Amino acid sequence: MAKVLRGVSVFSNTLAQPRSLYSVLLLRLILGFTILAGSAGFLLGTTWDIQWHSLIGRDRTLIPPHIMMLGGIALCGLATLSAILIETAWARRNPALARYGTTFADTFHGSFGAYIAGFAALNAALAFPLDSYWHALYGVDVAIWAPFHIMFIVGMALVSLGCAYMLLSAAHLASREGKKGMLRIAHAGVIIAFATVLGLFTLLVIDAMGKPGTIHAGFIVINVYPVLAALLLGWTLVAAVFVLPGRWIATRVVAVYLLFAVVMQGFVPAATGWLMAIEQLGFRDTSNNPGISLASVNWPLAPILAAVGIDIVIGLARRRGWSAGRTLLGVLPVILLGSMPVIIMEPLQTLTLAGIVGGMGAVVSLLLGMSGAFIGGWFGRRTGEAMQQVERN
């Protein structure tokens, strides 16, 4: 009878090649990192696309930034499909392997994260032609807060979340198999996956610093950047801290998130200038390539404060045995601090924004931010604890 054992030897009563738990671990690790490469490529392609739209214009559907974004989506889709089909085939030959994954529709077996990433990649792929249709109707200057932009950016953020699940399940297998090196690699992958989730959602949140995020509600003007940023930071950073062992987890996630901004700055202006020359195009409004990545210079910097604060507060809470409620109250101020708009081009943007919305508006915006920090932090803890339990056999 087929039986999955710890270690590399698994025997089967079939003539087919028996697969060990180690093979499943290796598969999840390799394909998990492939998905990670696809979603990070999508992030880079999207920042390049923002640059292309702003400086040159959306001149055709298959411009190089779009190809890069579509390439990222396709890579993620193919990797998740491969992960599920391969694990399904292995589980059919050796049913004992199925208990280390999740069964779907009574037919497929695979990592829970692979299903999330697969459906999210499909959603992002569907958003692309819909976005092309939207542009065909309303023109090239559609804001980033447009239905199908949101559909593919959030879709790819969910792909990264699925990837975090997949790599975490690989980490659980590595821990079970006693493979310390692979455990460290899987944990590093989970950190990069969380940073990618943060980075992708940041592309949507950035716009809230400006006009789109400022709401004139009769007698009061408010800005929604603090509430959106607090929801995002609270959810991703608190979840990461509850998912991974060790110290300074949130700080490591934000360090990778800031590294993305550096990579964008190195890649985007150079790639834009090079392709403009090849495509014989010119800038729309300015005469020169500004030499900066628009996404990088608008990349929020305050999350580093939130990350360090979250790590310190949760570390303290663990040592002193604080209750969940007290821990959440402890992280609220630091999440809110990280949700202040601070960018390299305008470090005092918080004050500028406060000037625009006025005293009353600033107070209401901060209160909204506090509620965002509460909901984000609460869901973050729940998500982190739930992720810890997935496929932990």
Added chain:
Amino acid sequence: MSTFFQRLLLAFGVLVLIALLIEIGLSVAATTHGNQPARIVHVTAGSYPLTVSLYKDPANAGFALPFAIASDASQHGALSYDVYSLPGTGVSATPVHASLSPDPDIHGGIQGNAEITVQGPWTLQITVHGRAGSAVVAVPITATAPPAIPDWLGWLIGLLPFYGLLIFLVTQHGKQNKLQVA
């Protein structure tokens, strides 16, 4: 999640995949030149008489417009071309450089694809370089798009992954509660 719902999700996924493959097929088909042009325009750029064949009329916004240009090469010698699609007044779009290649069926002729990104009036701007110098001519084009869906429907579809995320978070919350009770 119940098996029924999982199968429903699977069926939905397969349908979306089929729709995507059809869309990719349509995009590729849009760049191929048909047997018969939908519209033939005779224009003169400077001293060069040109025959411009458009293989879609009106053009489909968001897709490539295949075209071909022919001239009496024996009269003017070898000609070279540069083609742009230019958005008309009130069209929120930027000029796009068209891709060109020699037309295998017509000596000295070229064929290409002009990208028409947004619905509305456009022109195909053709620059010809030859022995008699350079000259420019514009061929008007109209681009149409499928009927617009209402804004609210666009947002309803666009926020699909958010619903997924919310359902996911709520489900995780429910699981956590069960685990804590256990």
